[in-house]
Amino acid sequence: MRLTQGQFSFLPDLTDEEITRQVQYALDQGWAVAVEFTDDPHPRNSYWTMWGNPMFDLRDAKGVMMEIDACRVAHPEQYVKVLAFDSSQGFETVRMSFLINRPAEEPGFELLRSEGPGRRIGYTVRSYATGRPAGQRYGGETRHGP
Amino acid sequence: MSGVADLPDLETRDRPSDAPSIDLDALYRESGIGGMLAGMDRDLVGLRPVKTRIREIAALLLVERARRSIGLRAEPPSLHMCFTGNPGTGKTSVARRMAGLLHGLGYIRRDHVVGVTRDDLVGQYIGHTAPKTKEVLKRAMGGVLFIDEAYYLYRPENERDYGLEAIEILLQVMEDNRDDLVVILAGYRDRMEVFFRSNPGMASRIAHHVDFPDYEAEELLEIARLMTAGMQYRLAPEAERAMADYILRRMAQPRFANARSIRNALDRARLRQANRLFEARGSAIAAADLLTIAEEDIRQSRVFTQ
Numbered sequence: 460m461r462l463t464q465g466q467f468s469f470l471p472d473l474t475d476e477e478i479t480r481q482v483q484y485a486l487d488q489g490w491a492v493a494v495e496f497t498d499d500p501h502p503r504n505s506y507w508t509m510w511g512n513p514m515f516d517l518r519d520a521k522g523v524m525m526e527i528d529a530c531r532v533a534h535p536e537q538y539v540k541v542l543a544f545d546s547s548q549g550f551e552t553v554r555m556s557f558l559i560n561r562p563a564e565e566p567g568f569e570l571l572r573s574e575g576p577g578r579r580i581g582y583t584v585r586s587y588a589t590g591r592p593a594g595q596r597y598g599g600e601t602r603h604g605p
Numbered sequence: 606m607s608g609v610a611d612l613p614d615l616e617t618r619d620r621p622s623d624a625p626s627i628d629l630d631a632l633y634r635e636s637g638i639g640g641m642l643a644g645m646d647r648d649l650v651g652l653r654p655v656k657t658r659i660r661e662i663a664a665l666l667l668v669e670r671a672r673r674s675i676g677l678r679a680e681p682p683s684l685h686m687c688f689t690g691n692p693g694t695g696k697t698s699v700a701r702r703m704a705g706l707l708h709g710l711g712y713i714r715r716d717h718v719v720g721v722t723r724d725d726l727v728g729q730y731i732g733h734t735a736p737k738t739k740e741v742l743k744r745a746m747g748g749v750l751f752i753d754e755a756y757y758l759y760r761p762e763n764e765r766d767y768g769l770e771a772i773e774i775l776l777q778v779m780e781d782n783r784d785d786l787v788v789i790l791a792g793y794r795d796r797m798e799v800f801f802r803s804n805p806g807m808a809s810r811i812a813h814h815v816d817f818p819d820y821e822a823e824e825l826l827e828i829a830r831l832m833t834a835g836m837q838y839r840l841a842p843e844a845e846r847a848m849a850d851y852i853l854r855r856m857a858q859p860r861f862a863n864a865r866s867i868r869n870a871l872d873r874a875r876l877r878q879a880n881r882l883f884e885a886r887g888s889a890i891a892a893a894d895l896l897t898i899a900e901e902d903i904r905q906s907r908v909f910t911q
Contacts, residue, residue: 516744517743519715519748521714522742522744523743525739526743
């Protein structure tokens with residue numbers, strides 16, 4: 460099952476050139492671009508691991524692309540995303556976020572039902588991948604930081 | 606011989622079917638280099654060899670662009686440079702202009718210069734240098750990285766110095782990211798030569814060695830004129846003569862730093878002018894007085910009494 464989180468996720472995966480142009484757009488707006496990765500694709504998992512610090516003082520997308528490449532090489536079998544943080548007053552939040560790398564095999568999610576009092580049913584989803592310990596989920600080892 | 610043998614092959618392979626003519630002049634006009642080169646001639650006094658080299662580079666890039674437009678192979682030339690010269694000969698000013706020029710020619714993507722020295726590249730403990738250097742390189746990507754006093758990167762007297770690590774990373778990026786980054790090293794000539802002798806890899810990756818000559822006395826006077834105009838001051842005619850005297854005397858003294866010495870002299874002249882006006886504050890001051898640096902402001906310099 461193909462994970463659809465963030466921008467552009469219903470489009471084919473972005474090429475490097477397309478990523479460069481998106482990143483350049485973010486930099487041109489004065490946003491800080493960061494790279495993060497995870498092997499826990501649950502939609503409510505907002506705490507992805509940071510790949511180095513957010514890049515605050517870049518002007519050209521090439522610098523970000525170097526970090527993106529390094530992160531993808533280190534974690535070829537994990538989800539990697541790029542986000543752009545707008546620090547201007549009134550926003551102070553992430554303005555862009557999109558996936559740039561995904562595992563070759565994405566097992567998808569299981570729908571869990573639990574029956575409560577009065578036959579009430581509670582639903583939740585669980586990623587098949589997270590059945591295994593972190594670091595072994597998509598094959599390959601986890602390494603933190605550049 | 607092989608060149609002759611290759612020719613027919615080249616003709617059939619690389620030449621486009623119809624041979625269009627190229628309007629170099631149109632390319633020249635649309636790139637806006639004309640204006641930039643004229644601005645350089647106007648704002649930078651003297652520096653003939655430097656200007657010649659910049660013109661050559663501009664011509665090369667323009668021709669490369671023309672070649673590409675008709676489908677000929679055009680390898681992006683290596684444009685890493687080394688500026689050598691005495692203090693105050695305009696190395697930094699030219700480097701700042703270089704970014705605008707290369708950007709106008711479409712060689713680099715952004716019109717920015719990141720100026721750094723050893724402290725920005727070399728770390729203080731093991732493992733600190735590589736991230737620090739990479740951080741700077743990331744910031745400079747797409748533009749010009751200007752490394753002032755580059756010879757400090759290499760300290761032969763300390764074999765455990767981390768400078769070498771920075772040099773290695775720099776070399777690799779200069780090679781791999783040639784179309785993303787132009788590196789300009791600057792420094793005094795003799796020390797740069799020592800630096801290159803001990804780092805042959807660096808010397809061979811730098812295609813353009815530009816030497817900045819010292820200024821002549823007339824050129825320095827012209828610089829003084831430009832500087833005063835830039836600060837919205839005016840040299841009175843006698844003050845200009847005093848300035849010419851000052852320059853001749855100052856050039857003979859030790860620690861003369863070309864245009865930088867002139868700037869310092871003008872700053873001190875402004876100080877004396879302000880003091881003179883302040884002393885005479887009882888009477889009204891004309892607007893022209895605020896503008897004008899008088900002869901006495903310059904003649905009071907220590908240079909004339911020594």
